[in-house]
Each structure stands twice: as structure tokens, then as C-alpha cells.
Amino acid sequence: MKNERSAAEQTSVFYCPPNSQPGGGSLCKGFSTLAFVALLVALVVFPRWAAEAAPAAKKTAAKTPPKTSSKSKKRRKAPPKAPPVSAKARAEALDAVENSLARAAELSIENPAALVPFFEQLYRHSHGEAEGPVRIIHYGDSHTAADEWTGAIRALLQGQFGDGGSGYSLAGRPWRSYRHIGVRAGGTLGWYSDGLFGRQGDGRYGLGGVSVSTRRPRESVFLEAEAENVELFYLRQPGGGTLRLTDNGVDVDRISTDGELGPAYFRYKPAEAGTHRLELTTLERAPVRLFGWVAEKDKGVTYEPMGINGASASIVFRWDEETLASNLARRAPALVVLAYGTNEASNKDWNLENYREMFSTLIGRFRAALPAATILVLGPPDRQYRTKGKWLPFDRMDAIVEAQRQAAIANGCAFWDTREKMGGKGSMKEWTLSGLAQYDHVHFTGPGYRRMGYIFFRDLMTQYETYTALRSQLQIPVEPKQADNGHTDKDR
Numbered sequence: 001m002k003n004e005r006s007a008a009e010q011t012s013v014f015y016c017p018p019n020s021q022p023g024g025g026s027l028c029k030g031f032s033t034l035a036f037v038a039l040l041v042a043l044v045v046f047p048r049w050a051a052e053a054a055p056a057a058k059k060t061a062a063k064t065p066p067k068t069s070s071k072s073k074k075r076r077k078a079p080p081k082a083p084p085v086s087a088k089a090r091a092e093a094l095d096a097v098e099n100s101l102a103r104a105a106e107l108s109i110e111n112p113a114a115l116v117p118f119f120e121q122l123y124r125h126s127h128g129e130a131e132g133p134v135r136i137i138h139y140g141d142s143h144t145a146a147d148e149w150t151g152a153i154r155a156l157l158q159g160q161f162g163d164g165g166s167g168y169s170l171a172g173r174p175w176r177s178y179r180h181i182g183v184r185a186g187g188t189l190g191w192y193s194d195g196l197f198g199r200q201g202d203g204r205y206g207l208g209g210v211s212v213s214t215r216r217p218r219e220s221v222f223l224e225a226e227a228e229n230v231e232l233f234y235l236r237q238p239g240g241g242t243l244r245l246t247d248n249g250v251d252v253d254r255i256s257t258d259g260e261l262g263p264a265y266f267r268y269k270p271a272e273a274g275t276h277r278l279e280l281t282t283l284e285r286a287p288v289r290l291f292g293w294v295a296e297k298d299k300g301v302t303y304e305p306m307g308i309n310g311a312s313a314s315i316v317f318r319w320d321e322e323t324l325a326s327n328l329a330r331r332a333p334a335l336v337v338l339a340y341g342t343n344e345a346s347n348k349d350w351n352l353e354n355y356r357e358m359f360s361t362l363i364g365r366f367r368a369a370l371p372a373a374t375i376l377v378l379g380p381p382d383r384q385y386r387t388k389g390k391w392l393p394f395d396r397m398d399a400i401v402e403a404q405r406q407a408a409i410a411n412g413c414a415f416w417d418t419r420e421k422m423g424g425k426g427s428m429k430e431w432t433l434s435g436l437a438q439y440d441h442v443h444f445t446g447p448g449y450r451r452m453g454y455i456f457f458r459d460l461m462t463q464y465e466t467y468t469a470l471r472s473q474l475q476i477p478v479e480p481k482q483a484d485n486g487h488t489d490k491d492r
Contacts, residue, residue, distance in 0.1 A: 093431075118334050119468075132298065167304040168233075172185060185223050194211050213287065232290070245266075333370065346385070
């Protein structure tokens with residue numbers, strides 16, 4: 001049989017299979033002369049023809065440029081690499097940044113009275129007068145998704161008011177660069193991520209605007225984090241599959257996602273505090289959709305980043321309002337931070353009036369879901385674009401910043417002008433030269449994000465200290481401790 005050929009036969013040009021007919025010899029018998037002639041043509045005639053055709057082929061190639069893939073086109077369109085910057089120029093730029101920050105120190109948070117409910121929760125928790133951690137949720141674009149800026153704010157707040165844990169994280173690794181500093185997360189390859197920029201779905205993406213789903217058995221996601229309390233946010237749906245939950249390799253429970261369509265929750269309290277590796281595995285061929293999970297402690301502050309690369313503020317309107325409202329109420333944050341605007345600066349559809357109207361509607365959606373929460377709007381940082389070898393600021397950014405300011409104040413929110421803190425319009429140039437921003441003139445570097453995180457924290461604490469001083473003068477009475485929202489250990 002053909003599969004039984006020896007190695008020598010398989011590599012031989014003249015291998016001829018045996019004739020299967022009785023008395024037959026080789027099937028190649030009678031064709032040896034023809035084979036020899038064909039070999040002679042291949043060895044003598046073809047090289048001569050190829051040599052004559054080569055110049056013509058070169059001319060054709062010169063006239064017709066080779067086809068390029070979309071990937072190579074994208075590489076050519078990438079922004080140029082940063083030119084070298086002298087130590088003197090970098091030092092001068094850094095001095096300019098520091099001078100701008102010093103001048104902007106007098107620019108405080110606008111409408112600080114809106115922060116009072118949040119400050120009151122901070123005060124009561126820090127003095128042991130209320131149960132549970134103080135939760136902060138920060139929505140935004142790639143500045144938020146990097147978790148450098150938010151991570152710096154988290155570290156500073158937890159350093160002063162206690163570490164409440166990592167809080168809410170998206171399930172698995174919904175995109176390759178997803179990160180939440182302080183936790184390790186991942187999963188198998190059979191999950192589909194929905195809600196990312198450029199993807200359209202049914203809008204049931206959960207608290208962070210991103211979900212992962214699968215229909216296959218033996219697909220898993222994991223989270224490694226310090227936790228005293230764990231909670232899973234997922235979608236309950238007709239015919240939904242079952243999940244196995246393990247904690248540090250030990251079976252904890254089976255979670256059925258079957259039921260009436262809508263958001264659902266599962267709570268679990270580990271027997272011991274410390275680092276836990278939590279893993280969810282699908283057990284059958286059935287649909288499962290996960291939003292994310294919570295790993296938090298009994299006290300302290302959580303600062304939870306909900307950033308999506310490329311997102312604009314209007315992305316929230318793609319999310320199912322009922323699902324988002326349920327998840328927000330379940331998480332019960334004391335403060336919601338909205339940090340959009342960078343990507344809107346290059347969108348010609350927006351002007352001051354229609355963006356202000358859209359942003360007011362956005363605030364209203366969060367206000368309806370969280371009537372007692374504080375909302376703080378962070379204006380976008382400065383951004384520049386490259387044209388004819390020069391970097392210029394986006395003029396449309398002026399309208400975006402002002403529209404956000406007006407919408408925030410009109411709707412009882414606080415406002416912090418990030419661009420003005422940097423030094424105003426065009427300040428991104430100095431931040432880039434100083435090494436505090438990347439050469440795309442859009443994103444900061446790690447040190448730049450941490451610097452901005454500190455500036456924001458400093459301004460927030462300045463207002464908090466003013467509030468506590470006034471509070472002590474008013475001698476506000478202390479109310480008894482409140483229960484933790486009445487949740488049971490197992491609430492689906």
C-alpha cells in the first residue's frame with residue numbers, strides 16, 4: 001500500500017507503485033523512455049527559458065508594486081518614533097511642567113460641595129462608624145484602562161484610609177493588554193469578549209461594559225487576589241450552563257446560570273483571609289456569560305477601573321440600562337468618576353451644545369441608578385496631533401472640556417480640569433519632552449500617570465480636610481452602624 005513505502009522510496013523521484021493486477025509488474029514499465037525525455041527538458045530547456053524571462057520579470061515587478069497586507073499598511077501609518085531628546089531639553093521641559101503644576105495648584109475641584117456625601121462616607125468608615133469598604137468606580141477610556149493613573153490614586157487612597165482590596169475586575173482577560181494592578185487574571189482561549197470598542201452586541205455587558213461568553217465545556221477563567229469577600233457578577237439566561245467554582249484548587253460550589261434573563265450574583269466568603277486563586281469552569285455545552293467578580297476586604301477603600309481602549313462617553317448608551325443599573329446598585333459605590341473626552345476631540349460630530357446634552361443624559365443615567373452616590377467628572381488631558389512635521393493641539397478639545405464642565409455643574413457633580421492642571425492647551429508638548437508623556441502626544445508614561453494621580457489625590461484630600469474641619473465645628477451626631485445591604489452569603 002502507498003502508506004507502506006519505505007523512506008528511500010518516498011524520497012525517490014522514480015518511485016513507481018507496484019501493479020496490483022495478477023502478473024503485473026511495475027506501473028512505470030514502458031514509460032522509462034518518456035520519463036528520461038521529460039527529465040532532460042527540465043534540466044536543459046527550463047533553465048535557459050528562466051534566464052531569458054528573468055529580466056522581463058524584473059521590469060514587470062518594477063512597474064507593479066507588490067501587494068501589501070493591511071498589517072503592513074498599518075505599520076507604515078504608525079506615528080514616527082520619538083526623536084532623541086538632550087538632557088538639557090528634557091530638564092527644561094520638566095521644569096516647565098513643574099512650574100505649570102505649581103501655578104495650577106490654586107485651581108481646585110469645581111463645585112466641591114457635590115463631594116460631601118462621599119466625604120461623609122470616608123469619614124464614618126475611617127472612624128469605625130460604618131460597616132464595609134468605601135467603593136469608588138472610575139469609568140473612562142485608555143487612560144483608565146491602563147490602570148496606571150487609577151492605580152496611583154488607588155494606592156494613595158488605600159494608604160490613607162485602608163486597603164479594601166482590588167474590588168471589581170472584569171472576568172478573565174477580555175483583551176490582551178487588560179490589567180488591574182494588584183490582581184492576576186486570565187482564562188482559556190474559548191471565551192468571546194463583547195462590549196469592546198467597535199463591537200456591537202445586545203448590550204448586556206455588566207458593570208464594566210465588557211463581558212466574556214462561551215458555549216463550550218471545560219472553559220475557565222481565574223482571578224488571584226487578596227479577599228475576605230468574593231462575589232460573581234454574571235448573566236442568568238434560559239438554558240444557561242453550570243459553573244464549578246474552586247478556591248485554591250478546592251471545590252466550593254456549583255453555580256447554575258439557567259433562569260429568567262437578567263443580571264445575577266453569587267456571593268462567597270472564604271474561610272480565611274489572604275490571597276485566593278478563584279477559578280470558574282464550565283461543565284457542559286451550554287451558554288455562559290460572565291461580567292466580572294469582586295475580591296474585597298471588610299474595611300478600607302476600593303478604587304475600581306472600568307476603562308475601555310478607544311471609548312468615548314457615549315459608549316455607555318450601548319450598554320443595557322437595566323443590567324447596568326442592577327450592577328451599580330449591587331456594587332453601591334460612594335463615588336463614581338467619569339473620565340472621557342480624549343477620543344471625542346477628534347470627532348467632528350461633536351460641538352459644545354450637543355456634547356453637553358449627551359453628557360448630561362449620561363450623568364442622569366448614573367444618577368438614576370445611584371441617587372445617593374457622588375459623581376465626579378474628570379476633564380480630558382491635553383492631546384495633540386501631528387501635521388506637516390509639527391504637533392498641534394486639537395481645537396475641538398476646548399468645546400469638549402467646557403461641555404463637560406457645564407454638564408457637571410448643572411447636574412450637581414464636581415469637576416476637575418485635567419488639561420488645565422497640566423498647564424492648559426498645548427501643554428502636552430512639554431509633558432512629552434520631559435518624558436512624562438508618550439510620543440503619541442495622547443497618553444502619559446508610567447511616571448506621568450503617577451504624577452497626575454498624585455495631583456488629583458492632593459486636590460481631593462485638600463477638599464476633604466476642609467470638609468472634616470467644618471464637620472467638627474458643626475458637631476454632626478454619629479448614627480448607628482448600618483448592615484451590609486442585607487446581602488446573604490449566597491445570593492443569586
